[in-house]
Amino acid sequence: MTQTHASTDNPAATLVIGGNGKTGRRVAQKLRGQGRPVRIGSRTGAPAFDWNVPGTWGPALEGIDRVYVTYHPDLGFPGAAEQVGAFSEAAVAAGAGRLVLLSGRGEEAARRAEERLKASGAxxxxxxxxxxxxxxxxxxxxxxxxxxxxxxxxxxxxxxFVDTDDIADVVVAALTDDRHIGRTYELSGPRLISFADVAAELSKATGREIAYVPVSDAEYRAVLRENGLPQEFADLFRQILDGRNAHLVHGVEEVLGRQPKDFADYAREAAASGVWEV
Structure with missing residues (x-):
């Protein structure tokens, strides 16, 4: 493997793909808070990065030695593994020897992308x-x-449900500490909750009634079609229905030495921001 060792005197430059997204934005903020230079990998970045335009990858990787790899819309979608594999090889060739991949827990289709990234030599x-x-x-x-x-x-x-601040803290640790090289971590929150439980917590946090309404797969797919959204989003709910993730895992505790954030705490904080005010 290509060992990479960051120092506070000469911190590594990190490309954060999806750096304006839910986890990427937080990873970028936390890295900058440590004084580490960050480049945002997005179509609006400078230079621009686009998964579907391989010609953008080289300029985005210039001067970078580690990358947080996220894939939109989902790592399990058709073609993702091939793009992640090709990008990972390009990254290693460009000198970005450390790659941290955000994958999907319980997503068998995402495993192909994981293996392609591992095979790059990073x-x-x-x-x-x-x-x-x-x-x-x-x-x-x-x-x-x-x-x-x-x-x-x-x-x-x-x-x-897992909080993105917990994910970002784990990712930053993986990007900056050699002890996490060659490891796979599965993350979850501290308890299992249903969508009815979610609605109850949101109702409590907002002070108004938020209802959970079960619908059929066909009904939900019709809504996706009406809104021009990929049908693959409906497939993601099968992972909840078949129970593959209906157990807790402990990657947050293993990496960070603390408990993950509970959904109720998240709901209170989000409600206090005013984001759900009508």
Whole structure:
């Protein structure tokens, strides 16, 4: 492996792909807080980075020796493994010897991308996470929460929602500490909760009623079509329904030596920001 050793005198330059996203933004902030130079990898970045335009990869990698790799819209989508593999090889060739990949917990399709990244010869770390707390205030559940109704095809299945600040702390540790090279960490929150539990916590935090409404897979797919969203999003809910992630894992404790944030604490903090005010 290509060992990389950062120092406070000459900190490593890090490319954060998706650096304006939920985890990437936090990773970039935390790295900068440590005095480490960061380049944001996005289509609006300078230089621009676009997964679908390999010609942008080289300029984005110039002067970089480690990368936080996130893939949009999802690592399990068709073609993701091939793009991640090709990028990882390009990164190593350009001198970026440390790669930390955000993967999906319980996503078998994402494993191909993990293996392609590992095969690049990089010093790798894989961080597997499932559903983010911040999906409810920064992403596709924001408007349903504001409207007071979360309609999803999840029945009474449970999930161990994880906070993006916890993910970012684990990623920063993996980018900056050689002890995490060659490790795969699975992250979850501290308890299993259903979407009905989520609605109850959000209702408590906001002081108004937010209902969870179970819908069928067909009904949810129709909503996706009406809104021009990929049908693959519906497939992600199968991972909740089949129970593959219905158990706690302890990557946060293992890497950071502390408990992960509970959904109730997240909900209180988000509500206090005013994001769900109608």
């Amino acid at each position: 010093d790798w770390t894989v961080v597997r996470a499932s559903w983010f707390n911040q999906n409810f205030d920064e992403d596709f559940f924001l408007e349903p929460v504001r409207a007071g109704e979360i309609a999803l095809p999840t029945a009474d299945a449970v999930e161990a």
